[in-house]
Amino acid sequence: MFIVGLTGGLATGKSTVLSIFRDNHVAVIDADEVARKVLEPGTKAWKELRNYFGDEVLYPDGKVNRLKLGEIIFDDIEKRRKLNAITHPRIQKAMMSMAMMYFFSGHKYIVMEVPLLFETGKMLAFMHKIITVVCEDHQQLERLCKRNDFSQVVARKRISCQMPLEQKVARSHFVIDNSGSIENTVKQTESIIKVLQRSKFTWYFRVILLIGFLSVAFGVGHIISNLINNVT
Numbered sequence: 001m002f003i004v005g006l007t008g009g010l011a012t013g014k015s016t017v018l019s020i021f022r023d024n025h026v027a028v029i030d031a032d033e034v035a036r037k038v039l040e041p042g043t044k045a046w047k048e049l050r051n052y053f054g055d056e057v058l059y060p061d062g063k064v065n066r067l068k069l070g071e072i073i074f075d076d077i078e079k080r081r082k083l084n085a086i087t088h089p090r091i092q093k094a095m096m097s098m099a100m101m102y103f104f105s106g107h108k109y110i111v112m113e114v115p116l117l118f119e120t121g122k123m124l125a126f127m128h129k130i131i132t133v134v135c136e137d138h139q140q141l142e143r144l145c146k147r148n149d150f151s152q153v154v155a156r157k158r159i160s161c162q163m164p165l166e167q168k169v170a171r172s173h174f175v176i177d178n179s180g181s182i183e184n185t186v187k188q189t190e191s192i193i194k195v196l197q198r199s200k201f202t203w204y205f206r207v208i209l210l211i212g213f214l215s216v217a218f219g220v221g222h223i224i225s226n227l228i229n230n231v232t
Helices: 014-023 031-038 044-053 066-074 077-104 137-148 152-160 165-170 182-197 201-231
Strands: 002-008 027-030 109-113 127-134 174-177
Touching: 002 014, 002 165, 014 027, 014 109, 014 127, 014 182, 027 031, 027 077, 031 077, 031 109, 044 077, 066 077, 077 109, 109 127, 127 165, 137 152, 174 182
Parallel strands: 002 109, 002 127, 027 109, 127 174
Antiparallel strands: none
């Protein structure tokens, strides 16, 4: 099995593309969903978060107020580092555990959505292919303002904190332009799915594993044979 990394910028349409993969029966891992589970009330990460940031980052029901948390860490590097230290290792561990489950289930490949794939660099080594979702600059700004109820000033500051889309595109194997209609985005995504389905990488990987297994088996068998000969 190989892993396909899905990334992009804020509000470019990563979730939309991920849902298209899911609709086409491709196994997917959503980093945002994993992050929410990691920070569910009562978990170790949630307790550490509450101890450090206090109840002001929680809703009355105990769930994390991600918008409020984002406001707090945005202009405070130390608090941002603390949040990353609390969440990132656990999120990455959970995502890799899910990937292993898909591997043993016999999937040829999975799509793993990682918003900060290039920025953190932590998961890059595991990605066989990378897809970046883009859209026009003005669309990204408008979508982010509408989605998070940001002013244009705040939205621009948030976007500027991420790696420019042009740099992400330059380091990607595929690019999906989500500037047009949903039908066009579906068409682009399904075209990439066809390419991934034709990939021979899985077979190469299985052959390498088989060769490795046979080598180990032969080596163990040879050692046992020598021991038996020495005894007799």
